[in-house]
Amino acid sequence: MISPIFIGHGSPLMAIDDNECARFLTEYGKTVKPKAIVLFTAHWESETTAISAIEGAYDTIYDFGGFPGELYEVRYPAPGSVPLAERVARMLGEKGIASRLDARRGLDHGSWVVLSRMFPDADIPVVQASVNPYLPPKEQYRIGEALRGLGREDILVIGSGATVHNFRTMNPSAKEPDAWAVAFDDWLVEHLGKRDLDALFRYEELAPNARVAVPRPEHFVPLYIAFGSGDPASEVKEIHRSYEMGALSYLSLAF
Template sequence: MLPSLFIAHGAPTLAVEKNAYTDALKELAGQLKRPRAIVIFSAHWESPVQEIGSADVFSTIHDFGGFPRELYEIQYPAAGDRLLAEETATLLRSAGVSVRFHPSRGLDHGAWVVLRLMYPDADIPVVPMSVNPALTPQEQYDIGRALRALRRRDILIIGSGGTVHNFAKINMWAKPGQADEWAVQFEEWLAETLTAWDLPALYRYRELAPYANWAVPRHGSEHFVPLLYAMGAADDDRRAQRLHLSFQLGSLSHVIWQFGAGTD
């Protein structure tokens, strides 16, 4: 059985950087049992109805502007898995979740940046998933929970986003490795809450977490909510471990959370 993961995808330039965080992602892939396939919820695919990517081979979406040319030349032509997409839909419908397939959408950078760092050969089938920030935290968790059985068949479930992700608060003058205190406080509250698997507190993070509205701006929670999908997918093995935490630009957090221990 594989664990589920939450992975911060950072800025698109992460795809071509080499630092402690990219090293951690590459090492993590080597430590996990090789997945048969990957189901990934990306912050950059928002939809009011749960959508499931069902392409045979995914195009690479360069959904950003103003970055170095080399980023736009990157391709990650992962294959899809229609049978797994259909199974995912069946599990969600059984849990009362409406779904629809998207046969043509490619992989946005929230998906391919993370996947390329972990599995650079693009040789593992992928089923991309949308997120819905308008749902309650419990509803987001429950969508992940509906998919927990997939982990028993060596399907890796990933939520890709960012726990502290607010462009209005980034510090362009921050030194490498420097972290703003408010961002650290939010991450430490989150660590205590996730490690204790305290769902009532997590669902009320906006009220209870320090600087929650700075870390997760009210105008956009799409980067935070993949955490809830990923955590829900390990509801049958309630163990949470933060594998990495570092910061870029003072407050943009690079974090890896593993949910469920996983077994061989």
């Protein structure tokens, strides 16, 4: 049994730099041995859930610019899994959720940065999936619900994004996390722990500083998908929290 997780993936530099979250991911990856991984990434958006059905190894996508050359040399040639992709599509379909298979797209940095730290050998089959940031939280949660039970087969479901992700608020010289960002994460952890779905689905109106923390929800919605995919009888655990530049949250949770 492997619990689904949400990872605050932060900057692409985490693939080559040593920070608190990178060290956490390295150690966490030693504690789980998934047979396969299903990862919803904030960096792939589509109206209909797209599911990577890749034969052979993935290409590595560098969907960013202006970083050190070393970062563009990182490769993460994880194998795909067409049978698992087809199964994910069937599970969604059984709950009335439309999806489509994609046989071309490589792993974006929302996927390979996290996975390269957790499972550096790139030998675990990966199915990457997109998000639709315009669906309300209740529908994001429902996508996750459709995939419940994968963890019992040692298939790790990951939501990769960030709870607080606002470039305008980031301060490279900050030494401490911004209080408003911490308050938003505290609210999330509290209500996730209580499984207060009504409040969580209404986070925009109820959570402190929600509109500053989540100016656009593409990084936020993987949280609801991972949360929905977990066993509702399980304890929600904060497995890591750190911040960079004052307001970039690396809050990570297990469901």
